Amino acid sequence: MSLKKESRTDVQFHLAALRGDCERLRQLLDTGKVHIDSRDRDGTTPLILSAAMGHTECVRELLAQGADPACCRTTGTSALFFAAQGGFLDIARLLLDSGAAIDAPSTDGGTPLFVACQCGHLPVVEELIRRGANVNACMKDKASPLFIAAQNGHEDVCHVLLQHGALVDCARADGASALWIAAQCGHDHVARALLAAGARVDQLRQDGATPLFKAAHKGHAAVVVELLKYKPNLGILPxxxxxxxxxxxxxxxxxxxxxxxxxxxxxxxxxxxxxxxxxxxxxxxxxxxxxxxxxxxx
Structure with missing residues (x-):
């Protein structure tokens, strides 16, 4: 995508969106010298900036004046993606009500649900799922929302994903499952939830290591306790x-x-x-x- 150089007015427009100055946004739009979806060198629009910074009134104003919620940066990230990443529930709702694509992926495959799970924003996760977000959409490396929630220790998010059909043993491209990554990171409460949901205790990563090996290797005794309840392999591994x-x-x-x-x-x-x-x-x-x-x- 070829982007033209920003004018001075465009720069002012983007700054107003970034700062949450709704009155200045209106003034600049009234001049007729800026386009509602003007882009900077990274493809960022004022709507994306306001959504990323949590400026609800600016988002509402921009949408009312015709801003396109489908616009994305050169990385494929949309206003909804940044609202989900920031945990801005009201903004996410405004964007969805205006037709934002709920599962629009970034260039590496990350969806709004994925980043909400990564950051542990449970209300946004619940809203996205309620609106039909795909709980099993994966990154290009096959990491799922459940995987990233487990990696970051968000037990409550894991529970919601599992309740809505997340595949408990879905593995990243290297074979690491949500349980494996929870074990490596020492998240015993997440490991307990995944095991209770039926996660395979001995699922191998490509290097031949199980969740128990990784927990023991990292010194996460509380995780070892949880895994031992499910009779893991104690012998020599691959x-x-x-x-x-x-x-x-x-x-x-x-x-x-x-x-x-x-x-x-x-x-x-x-x-x-x-x-x-x-x-x-x-x-x-x-x-x-x-x-x-x-x-x-x-």
Missing amino acids: NGQSALHGAAMFGHLSCVKLLARRTDPRLRNAAGLTPLQAAAAARKHDVVAYLKRLEPHT
Whole structure:
């Protein structure tokens, strides 16, 4: 899209929209020297600016004077996208009432629902879903709204998405599921909700790691507790390690304590090491001491 250079009046028009100066917007429009959907070098219109900044009255005025809610920046992001990102429910409603496309994606595939989920704006999420937003629309990397809500720890958003048909095991292109990313990030309440909704406890990422391995590797003991309720694989995984090896090598004693009594201490990883030997090689002395105390005395 080729964009012409902005005039001085265009710049003033955009500044008024950015600042929320509704009176100045009207004055400039009354001159007849600006187009309601004038664009800057990034394709941003005054409506997009006002929506992004949460200026409800400016959005209402611009829409009343004919601003097009379908206009997008060069990145494909619309006024509704930015309203959803900012959590501006009233603005989102105004835009939807004016015909804004509810699932219009950005160039990387992100929809208004996706960014509302990313930022944890539950009222906007609920409104978008009520109006028909696709809860399973994915980014180009296949990340779903549920995935991004789980990644950011928004348990309430996850519940709403699941209630409205979000696929619990939908995975990103690298195989990471919502449960996997919640485990990596240490969001135990999200992990609990996903598991209760039927998430596969041992779903693998492409590197062969399960949610339990990632939680143990990162030291997220509360997540390990939740995962253990669903009988995850405690053996050697396709990545060549067990969850106990992951916890032991990185010195996460709280996770080691949860896993050690459930895992065969003789398991050898891809390097041929037991969890105790792996901890020793990594100089995790407190883990070594703990694992040695568990060894049977002869």
